[in-house]
Amino acid sequence: MLxxxxxxxxxxxxxxxxxxSIFFVIAPLLLIVYYAFTDKNGHFxxxxxxEFFSSSGNFSVLVVSILIGEANTIICLLIGYPIAMxxxxxxxxxxxxxxxxxxxxxxxxxxxxxxxxxxxxxxIGIDGGKYPYVATIIGMVYNYLPFVILPxxxxxxxxxxxxxxxxxxxxxxxxxTFFKTIIPMTMPGIVSAATMVFMPTMSSYVISDxxxxxxxxxxxxxxxxxxxxxxxxIGSFYALIILALIGLxxxxxxxxxxxxxxxxxxx
Amino acid sequence: MxxxxxxxxxxxxxxxxxxxxxxxxxxxxxxxxxxxxMWNGFSLEVYKKLFQDKEILHVLRNxxxxxxxxxxxSTILGTLAAIGIYYSGKKAKKLLDGVTQISVVNAEIxxxxxxxxxxVFIASILKxxxxxxxxxxxxxxxxxxxPFVILNVTPKLKQMDPNMYEAALDLGATPSKALRSVILPxxxxxxxxxxxxxxxxxxxDYIITAFTRDNSFETLSTYVEGVTKKGxxxxxLRALTTFIFLIMLAVLFIINFKTxxxxxxxxx
Numbered sequence: 001m002l003x004x005x006x007x008x009x010x011x012x013x014x015x016x017x018x019x020x021s022i023f024f025v026i027a028p029l030l031l032i033v034y035y036a037f038t039d040k041n042g043h044f045x046x047x048x049x050x051e052f053f054s055s056s057g058n059f060s061v062l063v064v065s066i067l068i069g070e071a072n073t074i075i076c077l078l079i080g081y082p083i084a085m086x087x088x089x090x091x092x093x094x095x096x097x098x099x100x101x102x103x104x105x106x107x108x109x110x111x112x113x114x115x116x117x118x119x120x121x122x123x124i125g126i127d128g129g130k131y132p133y134v135a136t137i138i139g140m141v142y143n144y145l146p147f148v149i150l151p152x153x154x155x156x157x158x159x160x161x162x163x164x165x166x167x168x169x170x171x172x173x174x175x176x177t178f179f180k181t182i183i184p185m186t187m188p189g190i191v192s193a194a195t196m197v198f199m200p201t202m203s204s205y206v207i208s209d210x211x212x213x214x215x216x217x218x219x220x221x222x223x224x225x226x227x228x229x230x231x232x233x234i235g236s237f238y239a240l241i242i243l244a245l246i247g248l249x250x251x252x253x254x255x256x257x258x259x260x261x262x263x264x265x266x267x
Numbered sequence: 268m269x270x271x272x273x274x275x276x277x278x279x280x281x282x283x284x285x286x287x288x289x290x291x292x293x294x295x296x297x298x299x300x301x302x303x304x305m306w307n308g309f310s311l312e313v314y315k316k317l318f319q320d321k322e323i324l325h326v327l328r329n330x331x332x333x334x335x336x337x338x339x340x341s342t343i344l345g346t347l348a349a350i351g352i353y354y355s356g357k358k359a360k361k362l363l364d365g366v367t368q369i370s371v372v373n374a375e376i377x378x379x380x381x382x383x384x385x386x387v388f389i390a391s392i393l394k395x396x397x398x399x400x401x402x403x404x405x406x407x408x409x410x411x412x413x414p415f416v417i418l419n420v421t422p423k424l425k426q427m428d429p430n431m432y433e434a435a436l437d438l439g440a441t442p443s444k445a446l447r448s449v450i451l452p453x454x455x456x457x458x459x460x461x462x463x464x465x466x467x468x469x470x471x472d473y474i475i476t477a478f479t480r481d482n483s484f485e486t487l488s489t490y491v492e493g494v495t496k497k498g499x500x501x502x503x504l505r506a507l508t509t510f511i512f513l514i515m516l517a518v519l520f521i522i523n524f525k526t527x528x529x530x531x532x533x534x535x
């Protein structure tokens with residue numbers, strides 16, 4: 001009886017995905033929350049929270065992660081912004097292949113790519129054992145530069161060229177036009193590039209492990225180390241902190257993107 | 268003129284820097300040496316060694332197997348989901364889009380450990396000693412890749428003429444027939460690009476693989492990570508880099524050829 005009553009609707013096609021997500025996305029995240037607020041015996045407790053805020057080592061890990069994340073984001077933007085601008089201008093670049101060339105390194109296995117960068121740096125004398133921070137930041141820039149160029153390039157293609165013309169016509173010089181017209185117009189691209197770099201830099205542990213020869217501990221390394229040692233509760237608490245930061249950046253990102261859009265429309 | 272030269276030089280200078288590590292590996296794959304920087308004369312010895320290295324070949328087989336299986340599952344699940352979400356009511360749409368968004372923005376390490384906790388939890392319920400294996404690894408990769416299928420297929424659904432499906436039903440097609448012969452061909456480019464993206468993401472992944480695999484199962488990422496821990500990159504991996512680079516170039520040529528083809532067709 002039930003079968004004959006059942007009528008196919010296209011929206012039912014998302015049911016497998018819904019079930020899959022409940023099982024393998026939502027439930028696992030709830031488990032992180034559960035582990036973050038329980039102790040080894042499964043009793044509810046704030047010990048992980050206390051441990052996090054009482055240890056100065058953890059605090060310095062957080063600071064180092066933020067600093068490396070910021071350094072990487074700024075360097076990537078400084079290198080990538082001019083590249084994206086040049087690629088979007090017909091005068092300097094006519095073919096899409098050049099754009100693809102900048103993305104292509106991403107097709108080489110990420111670990112192999114990072115190991116290759118380490119070989120290069122060792123060869124020219126920048127050893128991760130001696131200069132862990134320099135080596136790690138170079139490794140990070142190598143890995144994240146394509147992620148910056150791509151969103152910037154696509155916002156620059158959509159940029160309204162008349163506004164730049166108008167800026168010149170109204171007497172602005174090149175520097176003024178760049179800071180008052182071009183930068184605001186490409187703000188959504190800058191923000192999305194920055195979010196694609198900053199959080200992953202903080203939470204990744206592979207690049208800092210390989211490039212820094214295990215001399216640098218980022219939040220990602222801390223989670224990995226705790227899980228390797230079976231300390232799931234404290235590890236989950238760190239993961240919860242990352243989740244909170246991501247949630248915060250998503251909220252901020254939405255506002256800035258809207259502001260960027262609005263500004264683009266206003267001018 | 269000078270500006271043009273400076274601009275172009277900057278583009279190619281950064282490109283050169285980006286490819287320098289890869290070129291270095293490729294150059295030193297043509298000499299039989301363990302250390303980069305020591306040139307022992309031209310030889311193909313390293314390539315011979317690569318083809319005799321059963322371990323690496325096995326690792327490659329594993330890597331490709333995981334990428335293909337997980338991408339097929341992701342593409343089917345994601346395409347169905349995209350169609351379903353597109354035709355859902357406002358509330359369901361918002362909910363499902365939110366779930367997709369979570370997976371996209373979440374840090375890989377958080378996804379990875381959350382899955383570890385889940386699998387351990389399931390294992391403790393089922394009283395199984397080691398639950399981690401091929402299935403958990405595939406689930407991990409599907410979690411990682413399925414949102415990108417949805418994000419690739421949805422724009423194609425939006426571009427589609429909404430009346431075509433109804434027309435097919437009016438002309439007597441069953442819903443499944445209408446789906447197969449009307450909707451699927453329309454959104455196929457999105458499905459294909461979603462599938463290719465899944466393959467790339469899966470081949471590239473390290474963190475989720477490391478947390479969801481059985482420890483004896485090595486993919487290229489975990490294998491390279493393992494050997495770099497012990498010291499430098501083995502020279503066989505330099506030869507492998509050459510092959511990966513060649514495949515990349517081939518893909519680039521195909522893309523270039525195809526886009527030119529399209530442009531010509533548009534003009535014609």
